[in-house]
Amino acid sequence: MSHAIPLRISQLIKPRTRLEEIFLDILVRIFALIPIGALSFIMFKIIQKGAGVITWEFLTQPPLDGMTHGGIFPCIFGTFAITLLMILMALPLGVAAAIYLVEFAGPGLFFRITRAAVNNLAGVPSIVFGLFGVGFFILFVGRNLDKVLQTGLLFGQPCMLWAAATLAVLVLPVIIVSTEEALNAVPQSQRAASLALGATKWQTIWRVVLPQARGGILTGAILSISRGAGETAPILFTGCAYFLPRLPVTKLFGVIPMINPFDQFMELSYHIFIMATQSLDAVKTLPIQYGTTLVLIAMTFLLNLAAISFRVHFRKKMGTVSV
Amino acid sequence: MERHFHEEFKALREKLFQMGLLVEGAIEKAVEALLKRSPELTEQVFEDEKLINQLEIEIDEKGHSLFALSQPVASDLRLLTMILKINTDLERMGDHAVNIAQKSQVLIGGTFLKPSFSLEAMTNDVQKMVRNALDSFMNENVDLARKVLSSDDVVDRYNDTLYTDMTELMQKDPSKVQQALSLVMIGHNLERIADLANNIAEDTIYLKQGKEVRHHFETT
Amino acid sequence: MIARTLAGGALADLDRDDVAQNPVKISVHDLNMYYGNVRALHGITMDIKERAVTALIGPSGCGKSTFLRTLNRMNDTIPGARIEGIVTIDGVNIYAPDVNVAALRRMVGMVFQKQNPFPKSVFDNVAYGPRLHGITDRAFLEHRVEESLKKSALWDEVKDRLHTSAMQLSGGQQQRLCIARVLAVNPEIILMDEPASALDPLSTAKIEELIHQLRKHYTIVIVTHNMQQAARVSDYTAYFYMGSLVEFGETKGIFTNPEKKETEDYITGRFG
Numbered sequence: 001m002s003h004a005i006p007l008r009i010s011q012l013i014k015p016r017t018r019l020e021e022i023f024l025d026i027l028v029r030i031f032a033l034i035p036i037g038a039l040s041f042i043m044f045k046i047i048q049k050g051a052g053v054i055t056w057e058f059l060t061q062p063p064l065d066g067m068t069h070g071g072i073f074p075c076i077f078g079t080f081a082i083t084l085l086m087i088l089m090a091l092p093l094g095v096a097a098a099i100y101l102v103e104f105a106g107p108g109l110f111f112r113i114t115r116a117a118v119n120n121l122a123g124v125p126s127i128v129f130g131l132f133g134v135g136f137f138i139l140f141v142g143r144n145l146d147k148v149l150q151t152g153l154l155f156g157q158p159c160m161l162w163a164a165a166t167l168a169v170l171v172l173p174v175i176i177v178s179t180e181e182a183l184n185a186v187p188q189s190q191r192a193a194s195l196a197l198g199a200t201k202w203q204t205i206w207r208v209v210l211p212q213a214r215g216g217i218l219t220g221a222i223l224s225i226s227r228g229a230g231e232t233a234p235i236l237f238t239g240c241a242y243f244l245p246r247l248p249v250t251k252l253f254g255v256i257p258m259i260n261p262f263d264q265f266m267e268l269s270y271h272i273f274i275m276a277t278q279s280l281d282a283v284k285t286l287p288i289q290y291g292t293t294l295v296l297i298a299m300t301f302l303l304n305l306a307a308i309s310f311r312v313h314f315r316k317k318m319g320t321v322s323v
Numbered sequence: 324m325e326r327h328f329h330e331e332f333k334a335l336r337e338k339l340f341q342m343g344l345l346v347e348g349a350i351e352k353a354v355e356a357l358l359k360r361s362p363e364l365t366e367q368v369f370e371d372e373k374l375i376n377q378l379e380i381e382i383d384e385k386g387h388s389l390f391a392l393s394q395p396v397a398s399d400l401r402l403l404t405m406i407l408k409i410n411t412d413l414e415r416m417g418d419h420a421v422n423i424a425q426k427s428q429v430l431i432g433g434t435f436l437k438p439s440f441s442l443e444a445m446t447n448d449v450q451k452m453v454r455n456a457l458d459s460f461m462n463e464n465v466d467l468a469r470k471v472l473s474s475d476d477v478v479d480r481y482n483d484t485l486y487t488d489m490t491e492l493m494q495k496d497p498s499k500v501q502q503a504l505s506l507v508m509i510g511h512n513l514e515r516i517a518d519l520a521n522n523i524a525e526d527t528i529y530l531k532q533g534k535e536v537r538h539h540f541e542t543t
Numbered sequence: 544m545i546a547r548t549l550a551g552g553a554l555a556d557l558d559r560d561d562v563a564q565n566p567v568k569i570s571v572h573d574l575n576m577y578y579g580n581v582r583a584l585h586g587i588t589m590d591i592k593e594r595a596v597t598a599l600i601g602p603s604g605c606g607k608s609t610f611l612r613t614l615n616r617m618n619d620t621i622p623g624a625r626i627e628g629i630v631t632i633d634g635v636n637i638y639a640p641d642v643n644v645a646a647l648r649r650m651v652g653m654v655f656q657k658q659n660p661f662p663k664s665v666f667d668n669v670a671y672g673p674r675l676h677g678i679t680d681r682a683f684l685e686h687r688v689e690e691s692l693k694k695s696a697l698w699d700e701v702k703d704r705l706h707t708s709a710m711q712l713s714g715g716q717q718q719r720l721c722i723a724r725v726l727a728v729n730p731e732i733i734l735m736d737e738p739a740s741a742l743d744p745l746s747t748a749k750i751e752e753l754i755h756q757l758r759k760h761y762t763i764v765i766v767t768h769n770m771q772q773a774a775r776v777s778d779y780t781a782y783f784y785m786g787s788l789v790e791f792g793e794t795k796g797i798f799t800n801p802e803k804k805e806t807e808d809y810i811t812g813r814f815g
Contacts, residue, residue, distance in 0.1 A: 077623040106622055196617060196671040197728055198649035207675070208661060268626070326748065327755040328775065391798040392774040 024215030031163045053291030063243065067275055068284040072292050078265035079299070082239075083229045085261060086162035086171065089229075091221050092169070093298075094175030101176070102183040102206055122173035126233040127173050133238035134158075160248055161261040163239030170234050171224035178223065181215025183209060194244055214313025219307045226303035230296060232269040242278075268296040279300060328393035332402060335385055336461065339406055339413070342378040343457040345371055346416045347450060350516060353423035356448040357509070360431045369423035375417035382410045401533065405526045409460060412519045417455065419512040419519075426505040428514075433502055442509070445481040448474060449513045449520070456523035463531045471524035478517040485510040563793070568593035568732065568762040574628035576618065576786075578783060585787045586628070590630070591779070595755060596763045598777035598794065600770055601809070604707045606786040607766045611734050614764060615651035616644050620737045631730065652725030660709035660724070665692075665701050666722055668709045674729035687727055695723035696753050714744025719753065733757065735765040739772065745815035746752060751776050770810055774798045782806045802814040 057071055064070030085090075103113040142162065143157035149155075186209050194204040210217075241264040248263035272292050275285045327426050349371040356364035386407045394401050414508070459467035489503040569591040576584035582604050591597050601609035609618065615752055616637060618624045630637050637647055649672070660668050669688040676691070678684060692698040697719040701712070718738060725733055735754070741746040754776045755765060766772050773780055774794060781791040782805070790797065790806040801807045 038591060100547075187659070189655060189657060190618075190661060191615065191722075192657045193661070194651035194671070195620065196648055196655075197613065197675065197724065198645045198647075199675050202643055203675055207671070212662060326775075327752060388799050394771045394774065394792065539734045 010111055043297075046290060046297060050290035050292075050294030053287045054294060058291055059295070063180050064067065067243070067279050067288065069129040072288070072295065074244060074266040074270060075246055075268045075271045076295065077227055077291065078240075078267045079269075079296075081248065081259045081265060082160055082164050082224050082235070082267060083165065084229050085160060085259070085315060086227055087168040087221060089165060090168035090171050090175055090224065093222075094172050094220075095179050095217060097172075098176045098179035099181060099205060102180055103201070103209070110115075118173050122177070126170060126231055129170045130236045130238060131250050132169070133162055133234055136319075137162040138238065147243050153281075158237065158239040158264060159262045160239050160259070163235040164261070165267070166234040166238050167228045167231060170231060171228045174224040174227060175217075175220050178220025179213065180218050182213035184215060184222070186212045187266075193311070195323065215311055218314075219311045222303050222307035222310065226307070228298045230269055230300055230304070232267075232273050235267060235270060239264050240267050241265060242274055267290055268299075272296070326393075327492065328389065329399075330387075330390060331393070332395075332399065332406075335382065335389065335406055336402070338378070338385075339382055340461050340489075342375060342382065342410070342413050343453070345378070346413045346420065347457070349375065349417055349420035350423070350453065351446070351450055353420045353427060354442065354509070354513075357427035358429055358443060360385060361378050362428065362431060365424040365431075366427050370530050372421045375414060375426045379410055379414040379417075386410070391512060398530070398533075401530045405460070405530045408526055409523050412522050413456060414517050416519050419516050422512045423509050426509050429505050430502060431511045440494050442506075445478065445485075445510070445513055448478050448481065449517050452478065452517050452520040454497075455528070456520040460523055460530070463527065465528050465531050468524035468527040468531075472518055475517055478514060481508045482514040496516055553785070556763060557719050562592055562595040563688050565592045567591065567596050568632065569764075570629075570631045570634075571613075572629045574610075574626070576606075576613060576627075576632060577623075578621070579623040584613070585785075587788050589781060589788060591762065591764060592601050593762050594758060594760065596758045596765060596777040597779040597781065598773035599764065599766045599781050599783060600768075600773045601783035603768070604743075605783040607781075608736055610783065610787075611736055611764060612732055615648050615653055616669045617648075617653065619644060620812045623739050630774060638723065649728045650730055651732040651734060652728060652730035654718070654721050654725055654733065654735045654738045657741050658714060658721050660712070660717050660720050662708065662710055664706045665709050665712070666705040669723050669727045671724060676728070681762060688723075691723040691727040692720075694726050694757070695719045696749065696756070697723055703745075715742050715749055718746070720744060722750075722753065722757075730761065732762045734765070735763065737766055740768060747772070747801070782807070784807060 061071035145155040185295045248260045248265040250260035252258050279285045352364045353368045456471045488505045493503045567590040575586040581771045586797045654788045670684045739750045780794045780797040782789045
């Protein structure tokens with residue numbers, strides 16, 4: 001040490017080319033601004049042109065006069081109904097699959113195949129899901145059900161049930177992956193503690209793992225709803241109606257009103273699509289298009305907000321254990 | 324926070340105290356045997372010494388295992404070290420008591436030679452020193468320990484007088500040499516016991532204050 | 544003041560409660576353990592005494608934790624783990640095919656290295672075990688929770704906040720809560736896997752004192768990296784090296800005069 005060359009501290013600082021620094025700094029800021037700018041522009045346009053359209057009547061009335069007047073109530077109703085059905089189908093299936101993958105599957109070939117399938121499913125274009133829905137659910141499952149159950153043409157036609165089923169397959173990867181993440185985030189030590197107290201594997205999953213993963217699972221579910229609610233292609237051929245004079249409801253046992261899964265339905269994103277491409281007078285329907293878009297975006301936005309607040313809430317509840 | 328091994332420390336300290344009581348008793352009996360011309364008392368001293376030796380080994384072993392098992396630090400460390408040291412000191416005192424008893428046996432046999440001062444008084448002083456030293460250690464009483472240190476001189480003076488007197492006697496009457504020498508030896512043993520009591524007192528001060536007072540008389 | 548009287552007769556024995564007379568609780572005979580093709584334990588044979596603390600010491604990877612986990616079959620959860628040999632508790636082979644593993648683990652509780660309370664309330668943590676086994680009676684649960692928390696020396700610190708999250712307790716309190724959670728299922732044996740290694744010295748001391756209290760009623764087997772801890776809390780010590788049991792005996796003997804040179808080298812720090 002005594003022979004070390006004395007180093008002045010200023011020599012340790014690498015000299016910089018100031019210009020280069022500034023240039024790079026500005027460049028990354030611009031790149032960062034692009035998505036913000038794009039989103040702001042879209043939101044601004046939609047709110048500017050759509051906000052004026054939204055009235056109580058717009059939200060509560062059906063389309064009138066070849067969709068140039070009236071509201072979008074059947075579409076809002078249909079969107080709610082189909083996402084509800086979708087989540088009822090996708091959530092138990094996705095959670096069960098994730099529980100299998102995380103808690104039971106060993107690191108074998110079957111596990112790897114299942115993982116690969118889930119990942120690939122997430123990458124399939126949504127129009128393919130639409131065609132799959134027609135081919136598999138309506139023509140294969142539906143028609144065969146009709147044959148077996150002697151129900152004529154009940155299952156074998158486009159309806160809300162198959163549209164929801166198709167959407168459920170679409171969002172399944174979202175739910176599986178988010179549930180898997182939530183389950184993996186539960187520390188192994190928590191499982192060990194439970195098992196060591198004499199709990200069975202299922203008791204451990206039910207009483208320790210799932211309650212702690214609840215936040216993550218619900219977040220995934222809500223995100224998948226917001227994804228499913230905005231999809232058009234999968235429902236294009238599987239149950240969506242261009243125009244339906246009635247709401248897809250029925251009375252269970254003739255009394256209890258409920259969603260009729262065998263009926264067709266109107267839906268927000270599809271409504272926008274047909275108004276923009278197939279309405280008799282696209283110019284006249286333009287304000288309605290903006291209004292409908294605003295409603296759809298607001299719904300998605302609210303769902304995402306709910307997902308975030310769920311996550312925050314559960315993180316707080318778990319105390320220092322991060323979810 | 325009280326640790327479970329503190330209980331064991333306490334118990335060991337009490338055992339050491341019991342050993343101290345035995346030693347005190349042995350010293351008293353050894354001198355009394357001479358004064359009362361009682362051979363039975365000397366026998367008792369020999370019996371006591373066996374017990375004292377046994378206790379020494381027991382305390383030593385227990386002390387070592389406590390060192391190994393509880394890894395004492397700070398005051399705990401000083402206490403345990405002191406216990407082991409005092410253990411050795413007490414055992415030495417026991418040996419001195421036996422020496423006194425042996426000399427007493429010799430003296431009981433012959434004509435009784437009364438020393439020019441009260442042997443009883445010297446014994447009393449030494450006993451008091453041993454007792455106070457032990458009490459000061461048990462109660463961690465530094466004042467009492469200081470008192471022990473200051474009374475050492477008194478015992479030394481007694482011993483010096485005894486030595487001078489006996490030298491004089493032996494010069495005058497060579498037939499009493501054996502008896503006189505025995506008395507000198509008793510005095511010497513008592514003086515050694517007083518020194519060991521001093522050590523205990525010094526260790527007590529060190530234990531309580533972490534302050535070194537050994538090998539030099541306290542000025543404070 | 545100590546009375547200046549000589550205690551009559553023989554001098555009281557100062558040794559730790561004599562546990563040598565206690566019956567054998569766990570008996571391990573020629574136990575081999577494999578992870579796949581790797582042999583993790585080599586022919587372990589030892590008898591563990593009831594109501595005594597047995598410490599397992601040895602360098603990392605020596606098999607002491609693996610051995611601990613064979614005693615409540617926590618190794619079952621590891622894929623590829625395989626056992627040869629016999630482990631009996633009260634004379635019953637716990638690896639017999641008809642053994643109910645959940646019931647075994649109720650009898651043989653376990654405390655882990657890192658405190659792992661559930662993110663539930665203090666009360667729900669302790670009541671978890673009893674509830675698993677179908678107990679729902681509130682009064683019974685309350686009694687059991689209080690009793691367990693008292694036994695784990697935590698009651699006074701948490702009695703006013705039984706229904707707040709266990710995650711708000713300090714690390715040391717959480718570990719004592721985990722011990723209370725184990726006590727609530729009425730185990731006979733408690734396995735501890737380095738229970739104080741993640742704690743500060745004062746919390747560690749508290750855990751050690753707790754172990755000293757618990758040994759009166761439970762058979763405790765503790766793995767520790769801290770040799771001083773093994774010396775302070777245990778009655779028996781087993782030294783493991785490379786998956787083998789090198790030396791096993793009374794802690795006092797192991798730490799003052801070990802029989803094997805390997806043990807001496809390890810406990811004196813001359814190892815390796």
